[in-house]
Amino acid sequence: MKGKVSLVGLTKKYGESLAVDDLNLTIEAGQYCCLLGPSGCGKSTTLRMIAGHEAVSSGQVLLNNKDVTHASPRQRGTAMMFQNYALFPHMTCLENVAYGLKVAGINKDERTIASKEMLELVGMIEHQHKLPAHLSGGQQQRIALARALICKPDVILLDEPLSALDPFLRIQMRKELKRIQRQLGLTFIHVTHSQEEAFALADVAVVMKDGIIEQSGTPKSIFEKPASAFVADFIGGHNVIVPSPSLSDIPSPFSVRADHIEITPKDEKSCHDTISVAAEIIDVEFQAQFYFVEADIGDGQRCMCFIPESQLDPLLVTSGQKVDLNWRRDQMNPFNITH
Numbered sequence: 240m241k242g243k244v245s246l247v248g249l250t251k252k253y254g255e256s257l258a259v260d261d262l263n264l265t266i267e268a269g270q271y272c273c274l275l276g277p278s279g280c281g282k283s284t285t286l287r288m289i290a291g292h293e294a295v296s297s298g299q300v301l302l303n304n305k306d307v308t309h310a311s312p313r314q315r316g317t318a319m320m321f322q323n324y325a326l327f328p329h330m331t332c333l334e335n336v337a338y339g340l341k342v343a344g345i346n347k348d349e350r351t352i353a354s355k356e357m358l359e360l361v362g363m364i365e366h367q368h369k370l371p372a373h374l375s376g377g378q379q380q381r382i383a384l385a386r387a388l389i390c391k392p393d394v395i396l397l398d399e400p401l402s403a404l405d406p407f408l409r410i411q412m413r414k415e416l417k418r419i420q421r422q423l424g425l426t427f428i429h430v431t432h433s434q435e436e437a438f439a440l441a442d443v444a445v446v447m448k449d450g451i452i453e454q455s456g457t458p459k460s461i462f463e464k465p466a467s468a469f470v471a472d473f474i475g476g477h478n479v480i481v482p483s484p485s486l487s488d489i490p491s492p493f494s495v496r497a498d499h500i501e502i503t504p505k506d507e508k509s510c511h512d513t514i515s516v517a518a519e520i521i522d523v524e525f526q527a528q529f530y531f532v533e534a535d536i537g538d539g540q541r542c543m544c545f546i547p548e549s550q551l552d553p554l555l556v557t558s559g560q561k562v563d564l565n566w567r568r569d570q571m572n573p574f575n576i577t578h
């Protein structure tokens with residue numbers, strides 16, 4: 240199976256500033272990989288270096304174990320789908336999709352058949368004769384995807400492909416991307432700043448910060464054990480807590496999931512495997528299936544708790560109420576990375 244991508248010491252410098260710093264990563268053939276991180280962390284630069292649209296300062300890009308670091312984009316076996324779709328406005332959908340085959344010298348009959356197949360795959364065959372301007376954002380995106388797929392690349396590179404779509408369409412297209420990736424068995428590398436998107440799609444999520452990989456793994460493994468305070472904060476749903484004197488047997492910062500915290504009346508519980516922290520409720524927000532409760536635990540630290548709708552005691556959990564927050568000792572996550 241083709242489509243294995245290896246990044247070896249991949250580095251990009253703009254002047255003195257390091258945009259991507261000694262990245263080492265292997266993406267296996269047929270995996271859906273999401274590069275995830277805040278703005279400026281180096282995701283797009285990494286993607287562009289894999290595509291061959293950005294020169295590498297040092298290190299290597301290997302495709303199927305072959306060094307393609309200095310190969311042109313067309314020689315690599317990768318295809319890029321851009322954020323703005325970059326469709327040719329004067330060409331119909333069919334012509335846009337067929338363009339790559341035309342450049343490759345494929346005859347008209349063959350490229351029409353192949354392009355129609357691709358339009359079927361992305362659900363756009365009935366729009367084949369329309370111009371891009373007459374399509375919705377989601378439809379334009381399907382055409383852009385068909386165009387990227389037409390030359391049968393081993394790897395598809397997608398830079399924030401869903402960011403221009405409204406929330407409903409974004410979820411629909413997310414499912415489509417996954418379906419097509421699974422159906423064709425291709426490697427997809429997808430850049431996003433949305434943790435939700437990355438977790439929904441990725442076999443492997445790579446969380447980046449300041450040009451380095453902070454953590455990579457399955458979304459579940461990252462959510463269950465964020466490696467650093469940065470990852471815990473970025474993926475959400477976790478509290479990063481710096482132990483205060485009342486937690487004297489806990490030496491260093493840790494995270495605890497918001498849905499693992501239980502709220503009880505003050506001083507009610509002291510089970511030996513449970514950590515209890517005195518807190519004052521700041522705010523309670525109804526979020527349909529659960530309540531979002533914010534509480535002050537002293538030393539300027541706030542804790543968020545997700546309490547299932549059916550389990551919240553409205554007499555206990557109101558603003559200003561003094562309570563205990565409790566979680567099991569084994570639900571505390573110490574960090575592997577403490578920089």
Ligand SMILES: Nc1ncnc2c1ncn2[C@@H]1O[C@H](COP(=O)(O)OP(=O)(O)OP(=O)(O)O)[C@@H](O)[C@H]1O
Nearest residue numbers: 253257258276277278279280281282283284285432
């Ligand atoms: N052409 C360039 N010249 C100089 N600096 C650049 C250039 N392109 C990117 N950078 C810098 O490199 C760093 C990484 O940028 P990059 O676009 O890869 O980040 P990103 O994580 O994709 O961000 P975003 O989500 O905002 O697109 C940033 O500090 C950025 O300012």
